[in-house]
Amino acid sequence: MAQKPFPNIPMQDSGNLTASACSTTRISVLLPMPFAGPFDYRAPADMDLQPGDIVVVPLGKRQETGVVWDATSSLPADLAPPVTEKKVDAARLRPVVCRLDLPPLSAELRQFIDWVAAYTLTPPGMVLAMTLRLHMRAAPTPTMGWALAENPDLNALRLTPARQKVLDLLADGNHRTTTDITNATGVSAGVVKELANAGVLRPVSLGPERPFGQPDAHYNPPVLEGEQQSAAVALRQTVTENRFSVTLLEGVTGSGKTEIYLEAIAACLEQGKQALILLPEIALSAQWMERFSRRFGVQPAVWHSEIGQRARRLTWLGAADGSASVIVGARSALFLPFHNLGLIIVDEEHEALFKQEEGVIYNARDMAVVRGQLARFPVVVVSATPSLETLANVEAGRYRHLVLPTRHGGAELPEPRVLDLRDHPPPRGLFLSPELVEDIGATLERQEQVMLFLNRRGYAPLTLCRSCGHRMECPHCTAWLVEHRNRKVLSCHYCDHTEPMPPACPQCGSDHSLTAIGPGIERITEEARQLFPDARLLVMSSDTLGGPAATAEAVAKISRREVDLIIGTQIVAKGWHFPHLTLVGVVDADLGLGGADLRAGERTIQLLHQVAGRAGRASSPGLVILQSYAPEHPVMQALLSGDFDAFMQQEAAQRKPGFWPPYGRLAALIVSADTPVAADEAAAQLGRTAPYGEGIQVLGPAPAPLAVLRGRHRRRLLLRTHRNIAVQPILRRWLGMVNLARNAKVDVDIDPVSFL
Structure with a gap:
């Protein structure tokens, strides 16, 4: 918004x-x-x-x-x-x-x-x-524990050393769970059960379980100086004002933004209120949790889709009764029933991952601002590369703006270099330019770490037949099947359809004629192993990291210098601090610039800026090499000059005349049906009844870029209005004028960030 x-x-x-x-x-x-x-x-x-x-x-x-x-x-x-x-x-x-x-x-x-x-x-x-998820639709079960029975008959009990340990532990009168007893005494749960069966122990209700430690705002405050100290003081003041506000904390990669907004959390805790931190990626929680516990002495509560039902239940109740004073989580954490929420931090606010694309379609960054205004508490949005929407709010005076222009501890920003692949092409069938390979070798010889970035999973994005030109497509989507050579399968990254790699072309029957076109991360890993056989490689992608625990272990290995060469997709761009990483090579810097996406340039510069920011975060200088076939592109030139602000001003100038977001309102209507005829008819109905008027424009209907998704045929219409015209009343009237067939459906996406 x-x-x-x-x-x-x-x-x-x-x-x-x-x-x-x-x-x-x-x-x-x-x-x-x-x-x-x-x-x-x-x-x-x-x-x-x-x-x-x-x-x-x-x-x-x-x-x-x-x-x-x-x-x-x-x-x-x-x-x-x-x-x-x-x-x-x-x-x-x-x-x-x-x-x-x-x-x-x-x-x-x-x-x-x-x-x-x-x-x-x-x-x-x-x-x-x-908010009221399925596992919360019941009263909580109290935690049960054990206490010594009154006047137990110990004469009839054979007192083994293990049993005596339990009796000695419970002699202080405190009630304990079976787990507490076994952890404290080293005996098995069977010993506790035997004592209970003998009538020596009696069951007691311990009330609701409270597994969350209380963060200490004064546990380990950081030493901040200059601009960092000024920003921390300003954020603390924002929290203590006890009123709604939104502050953009913008700082170059490595400037200490996390440490600064932790001070805002400390101020919130001092007031006896709860704080919520939204992260775009579950994997980010690994290093973030370490920083938090170092600052406050305990771990915060965690909320995301990969924690178990018991942990979700305890966190829900902890939010509701206030015992979970700090919660860090993915976008859905925004709907927890907080007892006394006093602050929301939205880290990496520019990330498209904050947009929920299915079910309830919402942007957690924008809805965090809404929740802050409704309850009258401050919201802080954080980024090294703020979104144009956020910058427009700063420009209009709706958001405060704090800027950290330099890295913490005297570290320098990495030197960017664009490598023109037209002048320095890789060898035939390979994807790393000889100049990049030379720099990688020199960095490894200095015993420094290297990162190669390619935002594409699998081995190759396209597989075709050399004999007849047939391309392997998903049977349920208008998308090519991606080869995953490690698993010997072809996979659709939109509907998860998977099939074995066929030995012959399914169109013409030619044996061994299927060939991989283009690189994926697996192919770059294969090339790197051939070029640097002695280097210790680590691949970081959603295919290789099963969850936060695996990600935490990968990050720990990098920090312990057990890895020389990191190869990853966009997960490696997310806020990691690797002090020994000095070279970042972007295999395909042009990826993402094609197509008709309104935000293609903005997203690409944000992603590449974040990736580049992983290099040179300690005393050794960093170097970023961007392989590109279009070094003259404004994104490449902005990365070379380091002038992110100028690029965003240019983006704003291009969007303002056509009242494109953030200078106008946009809503997408996605029509889907089980046949193309039904989809066309439903879209045509919407087109015939489309609203019109000054400051209102409807684009379409037209086939969606993904014209078939999960077997459903899709058409799109875009409603665009001036900023002073609300789209919701228009959409309600519009949708109320059509009577769609039973097999057709319309999904409404307010403020779309994806145009697929």
Whole structure:
């Protein structure tokens, strides 16, 4: 969202239901399902229900968990959906079954859910589902432990040394879990069970488990000087002001941005409030957690898709009761039910990974700003290469701006060099220029580390037949199949279709005629092994790193200098600090500049700038070599000059005249159907009823760049308006005018970042 996301919104009162609602015992309950809104139920006389309470209600012949919702909405007029008054007669209302013993959802969170639903044109229950996930729709089970029984008959018990250890431990009167006992005494769980069966131990409820340590804001404060100290003081002041604001913390790679915003977290903790840090990539949490624990003495709570259900449950409850005072997580952490949230940090705010592309389609960076304004606390967005949307907000005075122009500790920014592959081509069939190979060899001889970057998984992006020209395509998508030679398969990176590599061309039957076209990371690894057989190689990509634990181990090996040459996809660009890495080689710097993507240049310079920033972060100078067939391209020239600001100003100048984001509003309608005829007919209906007027333009319908995805045929339309025209009312009217066939579907993407 380039524009101010919404006008000042009054906070919803979190007190009792309205008088009229209470007199009729009618309450609204929002269910985490794709319904248009909440349903009415009857509150039993003995159940004092308040908005936010988590309840069980009947739905058809089954029971479902939902949340008592507010009787009225305080959404701004341009977001509020039309009100339909269809109330069920009070005598027919079904009663609430029970209220669960879970912390209620706050007024701020309920209002946030309504806001996100209205902004994204999503049923509010689907947004609620991101907060009230399936494993949370039940009362928490208390943790059970053991205590010494009163007056146990020890004469009938044979006291072995192991049993005596347990009795001695519990003699202090403290209650402990089986795990606590076995860890403290070294005995097995069977010993504890034997004592319990003998009546020597009695079970006790320990209450809810609280596994989170409390970060100490004063544990290990950093020594900051100059611009770093000024920025840290400014961020601390922002937090202590106790009001909504958004601050962009911009700093070159290696300038210490993380250490500085940790000081804002410290200020938040000093006020007794919770803090949320959003990271774009789960893998980033490995080194980040180490920095956090070094600063605050404990690990924060973690929230992302790869933690187990038990950990998710504990973190959810920790957020709700305040025992998890700092949570770091992926974009979905934004919907946790915080007890007293006082700060959100959005690290690497420019990353497209903050955009959820399926289900509820939202941008976590923008919605973090919304949540901050609703609850009136500060938000800090952090980047070495801020997005144009964020820079436009700075320019308009909506965001504060703190800049760190130099690296921490006197380290110098790496020297950039563009290698023109037209003048210095690689040998036939290879992809590393002799000049780059020479620099890699010299760096390895100095016992310094090298990184090769290519943002393309697999061995080759295309496989074709030398005899008939047949190209191996995905049967479900308009995409080439990518060869993964290590696994001997061809794979689609859009729908995960996988098939074995055929021995002959499936079109003409020629044996051994299929050949790989272009490089993927596996092919570059193969070339590097041949060129540098003695180098210790490590490949970092989503194919080789199974999750945060594997990533943490890879990062540790690099830090211990057990790796000489790192070869990776975009995961290696993410904020890592490798002090012995001095050379970064970008295999294909032009990748990503093609096509009609509005943000192609912006994304490419951000990615390459981040990759380049991995080099020379300590005392040794760094060098970045960009292999390119278009060194005259503005992106390459900006990387050479180091003038990121000038490039972004040029991007802004190109977008302003056509009111392209962030200087206008944009919404995408993606039509999909199971046949091309149905997709064309649905798209044509939308085209015939398209809105028009001053400052409003509809582009399309046209086939989407991925015209078939997962077997569904796709068409796209783009609604573009001036900044002062809200798109939500227009889209509601537009979609309400068409009656699509049952096999057709329209997905709405407000503020799209992807145009596939």
